[in-house]
Amino acid sequence: MSVTQNFNQSYRNNYHIKLESHDNRTLNKTKNGHFKAIHNEKEAGRTTYTWAGTDKFIIDHTEVNPDFAGQNVGKKMVLEAVQYARENNLKILPLCPFAKSVFDKTKDIQDLLF
Template sequence: MTRPLQIEHTRNGSEGRYWADLGDGFEAEMTYRIRADGARIIDHTGVPKPFEGRGYALQLVRRAIADAREEDFRIVPLCPYVAVQFRRHPEWEDLRASPQPPDRH
């Protein structure tokens, strides 16, 4: 069974990162940019090779989903892994933002 990760979240201006210490100097991470309309564009998810296949990347995505529900923002799943998870979890569809920001006329 996959151990639950202690996921940290850091944000610096319009960029952010979810990450977890995996031990021995390894980290799992998922990065995003914040668009002008507040949507978070998740652009990268990474788990070191020795830790792949343990569900750690999915834990990072689930944390972002929980934060989106709690903080009321939408997600653009630009990262291929996150896009696949959105397809596998139709219950997240209400959190998907359009890849293009809405026009502001």
């Protein structure tokens, strides 16, 4: 089990965050999307991205609701983006300072960088 899979499983068990991913390419031909963390119907956080071609995306912003600060919501959303990239053979450029710090600290996801 990778570090990412292990973290995802323990996080889901402890915090019951439901992640919703949204890719605007299929809805309105724009080049952006987001991963949203929801807890008890309240938005816990959001990570936004912009497509850079068909096989790469740029994480440009991560924001966590102050009510969920210190609960690893931001890291969870970045790792959800990593899982999405792995499942779809995509590469990621983390321009968001928070997302970049997650990539810098997590060696087993750095193969997804472009």
